[in-house]
Amino acid sequence: MIIGDQWLLLLRLFIIIITTTVPQLAHSMDPAFNDDVLGLIAFKAGLIDPYSKLASWNQDDDSPCSWAGVRCDPWAHRVTELALDGLSLSGHVGHGLLRLQSLQILSLSNNRLNGTILPGLTSLGTLQVINLSSNNLTGAIPEEMFGHCGSLAAVSFAMNGLTGRIPGSLSTCQTLVAINFSMNRLSGEMPSEIWSLRGLQSIDLSENLLEGRIPEGIGNLYNAKTVNLSGNRFSGRIPEDVGGYFGLEKLDLSGNFLSGSLPESIRRLASVSSIRLRGNSLSGVFPYWIGELRSLESLDLSRNRFFGGIPESVGNLQQLKELNLSMNNFTGILPSSISNCIDLSVLDISHNGLTGDFPLRIFRNNNLEVLDVSSNAFSGEFPARIGTAMINLQYLNASGNAISGSIAESIGELRMIRVLDLSKNRLSGSIPTEIQRCSSLVYLVLSENNLTGTVPLALSKLFGLEYVDLSVNHLTGSLPKELANLTHLFYFNISNNNLEGELPVGGFFDTVHPKPIVLNPNSNSTRGSSSSSLSKNLHHKRIIFSISALIAIGAAASIAIGVIAITILNIHVRSSMSRADPPLAFSGGKEEDISCSPSPSEPKNNGKLVMFNRDANFMEGAANALLNKESEIGRGGFGIVYRSSIYEDGRPLAIKKLTCSGLMKSREDFEREVKTLGKIRHPNIIPLEGYYWEPSLQLLVYEHVSGGSLHRRIHDQITTSSCLTWPQRFKIIIGMAKGLAHLHQMKVVHYNLKSANILLDASGEARVGDFGLARLVPALDRCLLSSKIQSALGYVAPEFACRTVKITEKCDVYGFGVLVLEVVTGRRPVEYMEDDVAVLSEVVRSAVDEGRVEGCVDGRLEGCFPAEEVVSVVKLGLLCASPVPSSRPDMSEVVKVLEMIRRPPES
Missing domain, CATH: 1.10.510.10 (Transferase(Phosphotransferase) domain 1)
Incomplete structure (x- = not known):
């Protein structure tokens, strides 16, 4: 009986063990599941992980579902998402990913991945999102990549170095919702088949080298919200059917070579909030129907060849926040209806031929933050109530007009103004003391007017001032000594006035030589100052400002502080440079320990040479002198440059020995920054190929440029x-x-x-x-x-x-x-x-x-x-x-x- 009870107990225990372990055992032996482990380990083998972000990826694990960046389906326990964004990974995108047969999201953005795009990715029928943006990928987008898209919805290869054409096979991916190939070097014509992707909501091909005409058919994008083709070389006219789909919200064709007038179909874009056509060769008049786009918030037609007047209908755009019509040929007056745009915060109509009085009508808009009316033909007196009407204004540029009268005292009500430029007008009178209430002012430019009186003490109360230009006026008297309290001042131009007296003492003015320095003793004021008056001024016992170009280039004077203060440091640095540089031994390999030959009085330090190009073949055998005095090819502000080679093919390198070792960051910070710089690749940039670190010596290894x-x-x-x-x-x-x-x-x-x-x-x-x-x-x-x-x-x-x-x-x-x-x-x-x-x-x-x-x-x-x-x-x-x-x-x-x-x- 006892034996029977014991047997029954053992049987029950066996059943419990079997029911709890067999499923797990079966799961761990699932060959498909093991494919995920093997695939990810194979993918990792092709990567360089400088910060060990993938340390949790262990090939001995039965499941990858707890690994960093990996997510799995909770029921099938298959990998469905791989997100390794911003981990500083380099290397290539390996074929191991093709084992992840349930992968839905692949996101490897903001790394240093190089090589070409893996063409078989879309063969994973479950893949919905591919994001390889912000890497160093090169080569063409494989034509066969989009032959079998499965359920692919979004693809981004933005900010890489891709070349070649946009594959026509892209049009077969009818499930695509978003395409982003921006900021590459893609060339050729844009395939018209893209417009057949009826489900497409966003397409961004900006900042490439695409050329030819923008193909017709854009109106077929029934679901599109955003179309961005800016920064290419498209020419010809804007497609006539650009307004064929009423739901388009953002259209950006700026920075191309487009010509002709605006297609009338644009007036049908009832939902459009942003139209950007900046920097083309578009012409014609500003269409009256633009006022029908009631949802428009941003309109940029700048840097084109539009002409004629600005229509009154612009006042119908009551949602408008930004209007940029600068650098065109618009004439006439600014329509009074623009005051209806109550949400307008940015208005730039500069560099046109607009006339009439200074556009006071728009001052009813208290939301305006940026107003640029410079380089037009506005006239009349400066508005007396400017400050009370534009209380939120931060930037005002009215230079290059014919505005007269005095600067209104209400200018002091512009409490948020940071930039005030009224130069090259006909303003007269004195600079109002109320300007001291403009407590946010940073840049003040009143040059080339007819201002009189003194430089007001009020300026010394504007403690944020950095840039002041009062040149070419009729100012008299001396400078207030309190101007020395302007601790942020770096530019102060009072040339071509009738000022005299002593410079303020302290602050910015201590950068000026204590004796009168004449940069050009034969120069005359542009106002035609006579030589007799100049001679009379020179008899003053105090410093004379009749020729004050010294302060006109105040920035250079400020720099003089560094020039004088650094002389001793430079002598010390050059002295240390002139000593013989010990040869640096290199033992070969991709990433090896190397040692500097120390002086007898110094302990031996070991460092590590890291080369970013893992595919290069390095010299083997005896040590090769990287730093040799005879191979010096230049000296710069940051160090000495040597010509050397560590590659078997003899390709030369430029080795920069940094001379500011004592000021360097820690090794960790140094390596992080250098690896960031090493990621940068561009045909017009000398690439950083590697580095060497030890506490007393840092080297940067660059490609050698022979020209x-x-x-x-x-x-x-x-x-x-x-x-x-x-x-x-x-x-x-x-x-x-x-x-x-x-x-x-x-x-x-x-x-x-x-x-x-x-x-x-x-x-x-x-x-x-x-x-x-x-x-x-x-x-x-x-x-x-x-x-x-x-x-x-x-x-x-x-x-x-x-x-x-x-x-x-x-x-x-x-x-x-x-x-x-x-x-x-x-x-x-x-x-x-x-x-x-x-x-x-x-x-x-x-x-x-x-x-x-x-x-x-x-x-x-x-x-x-x-x-x-x-x-x-x-x-x-x-x-x-x-x-x-x-x-x-x-x-x-x-x-x-x-x-x-x-x-x-x-x-």
């Missing part, structure tokens, strides 16, 4: 026969622009732009180098920055002199503008003479104002250049080198303008 620097080609080639031709110069300019635009697209500021950092390859293409190195220095050490300012004097944006400066892409745009002028003129950014200093941008700007641009072109070209093209390039360079950051265009816009300047003849 030499732009500086050498411009300034060392003194004969006409060997100098750059105009087509070569234009090619260099547009190459630099494309390289910088890509850096900014990758959120990297170059910071150290100058002609010595632009190299030319064997085909004459410009290659931007030395980019982003400021990212390696903690908090942008001011001492180090000062030395860099000295090395790049003339290219540095004025705002950089401010000690609390925030470096932005606009600083690069300024440096690019100076580079453009340097390439065109063959002159250096700053030239020092016996009793004068010539600042290139100012010299060229004066030439443009006086209509003698062609006289600035490099004489070695001997007139062999297209005058109209050169004038356009020069004006673009001056726009980029504007003292006001907000006036500078983005580099992506610069590229489009350059492409329009050198457009094909058939366009």
Whole structure:
């Protein structure tokens, strides 16, 4: 009986064990499930995971469902989603993914993946989303990729380096809802079959090299909400059926070569909220029917060739928030009906031929934040109640008109105004003291008017002021000493006035030499100051401001602080550079430990050389000297550059030894930043191929570019026969622009732009180098920055002199503008003479104002250049080198303008 009970107990225990373990055992032996494990492990084998984000992926696991970035179906226990976005992964997208037969979502965006797109992905019939955006993928989009789409709904290859054509097979994917191939180098014509994707809601092909006409048939997109074809090379007219589908909400065709007038079918887009046609060659009148688009919130027709008047019907757009009609040929008056657009926050009608009184009617709109009416023909007196009518205004530019009268006292009610530009008008009277209530003011430009009186003490109460230009007026008296309290000031121009007295002491004004410095003792005021009055002024015992160009280039004066303060540091750095550099031994391999040969007094340090190109074959055997004094090829602001090679094919590399080791971030921060820079690949950028770190030595390994620097080609080639031709110069300019635009697209500021950092390859293409190195220095050490300012004097944006400066892409745009002028003129950014200093941008700007641009072109070209093209390039360079950051265009816009300047003849 006991035995029977024991047997029954054992039987029950066996049943429990069987019922609980057999399903799990069967599940673990499921070959399909093991396929998921094997597939993911095979995929991981092709990746470099610098931060061990995939450490949880263990090939010995029975299930991948708990792995990082992996999700599974809770019932079938198959992998349905793989999301590895932003993990700094590099390597290639391997075939292991094809084992994931239940995969629905594949998202690998914002990594460093290279190689080509895996064509078999769409053979996974369950796949609904493919997101490979923001990587380094190259090659063409496989034609066969879309032959069997299954249930594919969304695909994004945006922000890669893809080339070739858009495959026509895309039209077979009738389940597609969203396509994003933007920011690549796709070329050829756009396949018309795309318009047959009836379920498509969003298509973005922007920022590519697509050309030809935009095919008809866009009206077939019955479900489309967004169509973005901007930033390509499309020509011809906008398709007539563009308004064929009433539900379209956003249409962006800006930055192309489109011509003709606006198709009338657009008036049927009842749901459209945004129309952007900026930067084309569209013409015709502003259609009256535009007022029928009652849902319109943003309308941008800028930089085209529209003409005629602005119709009253624009007042029907009561949802409108942004209206940009700048850089066209509009004439007449601004319609009073625009006051009905009560939600309007941005209005830009600059650079047209609009007339009439200053458009006070729009001041009923208290929501207006940005108003630009510059470069028109507005006249009449400055409105007396401007401050009470526009209480939310942050940006006002009315320069380049014929506005008269005095600046209204109500200007003080503009409490939120940050930029106020009333230059180049006919304003008279004094600067009102009420301006001190504009507590948010940063930029104040009142130059080239007829203002009288003194520089008011009220300006010293505007503690946020950074940029002040009061030049070319009739101001008298002395400067208030309290102006020294403006701690953010970096530019203060009072040239061509009748000021006298002493400079304020402290702050910005301490950057000015304590004795009167005359930059050009023979210059006269543009107002025609007589030599007798000048002579009389020079008898004053105090500092004279009759020639105050010293302050007119206040930014350069501010930079002088760094120049003087850094001298001792430079002597120390150069002294340390002159010592023999110990050879660096390399033992071969993809990622190996290497050692620096230390001096007898130093302990031996070990470091690691990391090369991003895992496919390269390295030299084997004996140590190879990477740093050899005899192989030095240059010195820059951040270090010494050597020519060397570690590849079996003998391909040379440029090794930069950084000279600011003591200021470097920690190894972890350094490696993270360097790997970010190593991800950047573009035909006009010198790629970073690897790095070396140890506490006392950091190296950056670049591709070697054999053509030499732009500086050498411009300034060392003194004969006409060997100098750059105009087509070569234009090619260099547009190459630099494309390289910088890509850096900014990758959120990297170059910071150290100058002609010595632009190299030319064997085909004459410009290659931007030395980019982003400021990212390696903690908090942008001011001492180090000062030395860099000295090395790049003339290219540095004025705002950089401010000690609390925030470096932005606009600083690069300024440096690019100076580079453009340097390439065109063959002159250096700053030239020092016996009793004068010539600042290139100012010299060229004066030439443009006086209509003698062609006289600035490099004489070695001997007139062999297209005058109209050169004038356009020069004006673009001056726009980029504007003292006001907000006036500078983005580099992506610069590229489009350059492409329009050198457009094909058939366009």
